[in-house]
Amino acid sequence: MRVNQPLLRGACRIGTVGVAFLALSGCFSDNTVKHSIEDYAERLSRVLDTPLPPSFDDSIVRPLPTLADSASLRHNIEPISINLREFYALQDCELGTVVAERNTSLGKSQLPSQRLVHESKLLTVLKECEAALQNEQGSGNEKLADTIASWRKQKTIDYAKTWANLIQGSQELRLALNTPQRLFSVESNKDSLSSVNALFYLTTVNNAANLATPINSSELENQLHIVRSGRLPATLWQTQQTLAHTLSELTHMLSPKLEAVSCPDGRASDQAKILRNVFYLFFIEKIQPVGGLVNQYHYKLSPLWEKWLNEPSLHKELKRYIENQTQEGFAQYSDAMKSHVSLWQQFLGRCNLSPVAPG
Structure with missing residues (x-):
């Protein structure tokens, strides 16, 4: 297979996924890009007879920056307090029952997801009770209807905070945001697209103003399970972080070494051909496709992060963390990938070689 220089440049252009290089069947294999980078670096070191950068002596995969503690991100939300007179007056609608559920010991210990389900049920019932009381002309319930209207207004505000507690806590x-299980690979693709859809689903349930029915608890838990299983954002960010660091280090190591490789009058030496083969077999075949996955999922998730960064209920510390990964981290990865490819293009051009398969 012949891969010409324009195609190589195109495959590294941000947002462009080169068909020749991408196997979009995968992200989550045990044989991740970590192993490909290590093999690539070791072979370059051997061919050039030069030591690897000191950072390769330890694990090349570094933890993501720590996410702020959930307690520091949590909104404190006061439950509705109903006196006995109001409670008995509300027996004809479901509000009293829903409020009573929240005030039990079980209700107070609910997970963030079930708190959101409860708040969605409460908002729905408040609307129904308010409408029912307003339709009872001359019943003397006008004051109670006004009270319920004030509760609904407050719980509409609280709903966004409850949603934020789910996202942040x-x-x-x-x-999913901070603890990846592995890096991207091109050999299997467990849960990636499902994770994208699940994350967008979680964003859609933050809609108190248009809530017609309570959130389906089973559906919410199922989507959260998918998010936890895939851990897509953390996997994406740790992969781009690893590529940014290792490719920058290798580019710095290779720059003087490739320049010193002999290619008299543009004729490739045996060493130059071996280096081209290493570049093709390990970078083009194994590492660059993972870069394509980073680009793909970065852009798929960009609309989601834009919504979250503009959501007032989410804490500024969470937004700062997301910005660091999606903007600064992605820019560092992009620059490292471009610089590495540019270095090889210059070397291959000087030696009149094309990045093609050996043999």
Whole structure:
């Protein structure tokens, strides 16, 4: 297979996914890009007879920056307090029952996801009770209807905070945002697209103003399970972080070494051909496709992060963390990938070589 220089440049252009290089069947294999980078670096070191950068002596995969503690991000939300007179007056609608559920010991210990389900049920019932009381002309319930209207207004505000507590404090989201299980690979693709859809689903349930029915509890828990299983954002961000660091280090190591490789009058030496083969077999075949996955999922999730960054109920510390990964982290990865490819293009051009398969 012949891969010409324009195609190589195109495959590294941000947002462009080169068909020749991408196997979009995968992200989550045990044989991740970590192993490909290590093999690539070791072979370059051997061919050039030069030591690897000191950072390769330890694990090349570094933890993501720590996410702020969930307690520091949590909104404190006061429950509705109903006196006995109001409680008995509300027996003809479901509000009293829903409020009573929240005030039990079980209700007070609910997970963030079930708190959101409860708040969605409460908002729905408040609307129904308010409408029912307003339709009872001359019943003397006008004051109670006004009270319920004030509760509904407050709970509409509280609903966004409850949603934020789910995003910022649930175990599923914290693992998905900060604790990857592995790096991207091109050999299997477990849960990636499902994770994208699940994350967008969680964004759509933050809609108190248009809430017609309570959130389906089973559906919410299922989507959270997908988010936890895939951990897509953390996997994406740790992969781009690893690529940014290792490619920058290798580019710095290779720059003087490739320049010193002999290619008299543009004729490739045996060493130059071996280096081209290493570049093709490990970078083009194994590492660059993972870069394509980073680009793909970065852009798929960009609309989601834009919504979250503009959501008033989310804490500024969470927004800062997301900005660091999606903007600064992605820019560093992009620059590292471009610089590495540019270095090889210059070397291959000087030696009149094309990045093609050996043999």
